[in-house]
Amino acid sequence: MVFYFKFSGENTIPSIWNQGIGILTSISTTILKQQQNVVERGGDRKQLTLMTIASGVLGAYAVWKIKRHFWGENKKWSPSEVKLVPGGLPYFGHYFELSSDPIGFIKRCKAENGPVFILQINGKMIYVLTGPLIYEEMLKKRKLYSFSLGLESFLPMRRALKISYDHKYKGEQLERRDKNPVIYPIQHNFKADQISAFSERIQLGLNKVLEEQLKLEKGEKIIMPLWDILSTSISQISCLAFAGRNIAYNQELVVEMANFTRKLQKIGMVLMTFPDWIANLIIKRYLSVESQLDLIMDLIVPEMQKMRSGEISDDSEPTYISMVLNLPKADGQRRTPKEAAFYFRYIVMASIHTTTQYTSFALHELACRPALVAALRTEIESLDKKTPETIGEIRLMDSFLREVLRFNSHILGLHHKTTQDALLPSTGQIIPKDSLVLAALLDSHMNPEIMTETTNLESSTSPLNQFDAYRYMSAKQEYDDSNNMRSSTISHELLTFGMFSHACPGRYFAVNEIKYILAQFIIRYNITTQTGKRAEDFIFGGMSRFPPREPLVFEGR
Numbered sequence: 001m002v003f004y005f006k007f008s009g010e011n012t013i014p015s016i017w018n019q020g021i022g023i024l025t026s027i028s029t030t031i032l033k034q035q036q037n038v039v040e041r042g043g044d045r046k047q048l049t050l051m052t053i054a055s056g057v058l059g060a061y062a063v064w065k066i067k068r069h070f071w072g073e074n075k076k077w078s079p080s081e082v083k084l085v086p087g088g089l090p091y092f093g094h095y096f097e098l099s100s101d102p103i104g105f106i107k108r109c110k111a112e113n114g115p116v117f118i119l120q121i122n123g124k125m126i127y128v129l130t131g132p133l134i135y136e137e138m139l140k141k142r143k144l145y146s147f148s149l150g151l152e153s154f155l156p157m158r159r160a161l162k163i164s165y166d167h168k169y170k171g172e173q174l175e176r177r178d179k180n181p182v183i184y185p186i187q188h189n190f191k192a193d194q195i196s197a198f199s200e201r202i203q204l205g206l207n208k209v210l211e212e213q214l215k216l217e218k219g220e221k222i223i224m225p226l227w228d229i230l231s232t233s234i235s236q237i238s239c240l241a242f243a244g245r246n247i248a249y250n251q252e253l254v255v256e257m258a259n260f261t262r263k264l265q266k267i268g269m270v271l272m273t274f275p276d277w278i279a280n281l282i283i284k285r286y287l288s289v290e291s292q293l294d295l296i297m298d299l300i301v302p303e304m305q306k307m308r309s310g311e312i313s314d315d316s317e318p319t320y321i322s323m324v325l326n327l328p329k330a331d332g333q334r335r336t337p338k339e340a341a342f343y344f345r346y347i348v349m350a351s352i353h354t355t356t357q358y359t360s361f362a363l364h365e366l367a368c369r370p371a372l373v374a375a376l377r378t379e380i381e382s383l384d385k386k387t388p389e390t391i392g393e394i395r396l397m398d399s400f401l402r403e404v405l406r407f408n409s410h411i412l413g414l415h416h417k418t419t420q421d422a423l424l425p426s427t428g429q430i431i432p433k434d435s436l437v438l439a440a441l442l443d444s445h446m447n448p449e450i451m452t453e454t455t456n457l458e459s460s461t462s463p464l465n466q467f468d469a470y471r472y473m474s475a476k477q478e479y480d481d482s483n484n485m486r487s488s489t490i491s492h493e494l495l496t497f498g499m500f501s502h503a504c505p506g507r508y509f510a511v512n513e514i515k516y517i518l519a520q521f522i523i524r525y526n527i528t529t530q531t532g533k534r535a536e537d538f539i540f541g542g543m544s545r546f547p548p549r550e551p552l553v554f555e556g557r
């Protein structure tokens with residue numbers, strides 16, 4: 001038996017690690033075989049003892065070699081550490097540099113520090129991953145990088161809930177083997193070919209809000225911000241699709257659910273800006289979400305009780321609340337209506353704000369492009385029936401929406417937190433446990449070296465740093481073709497919905513809904529900016545990008 005190993009200075013960490021592990025594995029396998037031999041065939045016990053001792057010595061030597069290589073003489077971690085970008089102000093750190101020129105600043109950081117670096121923003125140390133590290137490490141290795149923990153640091157849902165509601169109800173404690181009551185129902189009931197089940201409710205919800213709140217005569221003009229009307233429309237649609245017609249027309253629910261996520265977002269901003277003790281005081285006093293949660297429970301629990309008792313038939317219409325109520329726990333038990341109803345808050349949070357955000361970006365892109373609006377209008381008006389299904393198939397609409405999702409992505413997004421020390425094999429660096437890790441999304445979406453399939457498209461003629469609604473016109477469109485580039489297709493060339501098994505399961509619903517809303521706005525109104533130019537986005541913390549707050553001009557058609 002010969003153990004051959006060699007440590008060279010050029011070895012990467014994983015290869016050295018793998019060698020080490022390989023040696024230890026061979027040692028233990030050999031000992032086990034010998035032991036089996038002794039037990040089964042009465043082999044030589046002396047030889048086994050000698051071999052165990054020799055192997056122990058060799059094993060210890062291998063471990064010592066590995067340790068020495070990684071930690072060096074001074075017992076310090078010797079693989080290169082991720083660099084903190086130099087400069088920055090006390091406390092604010094790189095906030096101002098990042099906010100004033102996000103694309104240029106990230107490019108400079110990359111050129112000077114490599115594909116991963118640390119930024120300091122408002123007192124937080126943030127590891128920034130760029131290019132392939134985003135999907136090959138962060139999005140693929142979910143055991144090392146937790147989205148829920150990362151998001152909690154920026155949009156502290158759990159903390160906000162705790163402060164607001166723990167004194168009333170804490171919700172169920174999930175077991176490890178439980179199917180996730182937020183993700184599972186969406187993953188299994190909101191697939192591309194299941195979306196038509198919600199089509200009628202998307203139309204009903206939007207048309208109701210626009211008829212009631214934005215009915216304009218031909219030529220009548222009004223100047224107003226987009227957010228409120230959009231978030232109310234999307235909240236109405238979400239309440240219909242997720243909670244069902246019996247309770248979705250409750251106006252208080254629609255308004256409060258539209259506000260719920262906004263409030264949570266404000267809480268996130270307060271927690272990012274102030275020390276914890278001041279933030280806690282502000283949240284408790286001014287931003288508590290207690291009344292919203294009360295409303296959810298007051299309306300949804302009795303509805304679920306009726307479902308459970310059979311008073312409302314299970315198959316009357318598919319809703320998220322019926323799905324979660326019928327999802328058994330790992331031990332086969334059913335959730336109580338109270339336990340199940342409490343999950344509704346998460347679905348509201350996952351769906352309303354994100355969808356409002358991208359619909360708003362899309363309308364701001366349209367408001368300064370009259371020729372594009374005219375082209376889309378011609379397509380929409382030529383349809384016999386204007387439903388989410390038919391509108392969803394307009395190629396220009398899909399190309400436009402994919403471009404909106406690419407071009408308007410966050411500067412730094414997909415907030416994750418490391419659950420243990422995370423090794424980056426390609427750079428030999430390590431990100432320590434409990435670090436905040438963000439993806440340089442916008443940089444990736446504008447990098448020709450990453451966006452090769454996009455730039456190779458015949459229709460992709462403009463540089464990636466320009467908005468081009470026609471960019472994806474020549475892309476394959478079929479749902480069953482994994483190489484397609486539809487607005488709902490996830491890939492490393494469109495990271496807005498994440499990637500791999502944890503990618504957004506609501507994306508088919510979201511793009512269908514957004515396209516239908518855009519089509520209705522295009523048919524009903526002429527929408528322009530007051531200056532004729534694309535209004536400025538609102539950048540928070542130098543990282544998150546929100547649609548412009550500038551009011552738009554709506555003219556009835």
Ligand code: HEM
Binds near residue numbers: 190
């Ligand atoms: C334009 C709108 C939307 C955007 C940009 C968006 C984006 C995202 C992103 C980036 C993630 C995290 C992916 C990851 O962990 O890597 C996510 C997760 C999720 N989204 Fe969406 N989303 C949108 C709309 C929706 C809608 C409408 C629903 C519900 C129908 C939804 C339900 C969810 C759920 C349940 C998760 C958790 C998935 C998991 O952890 O496995 N989203 N979404």
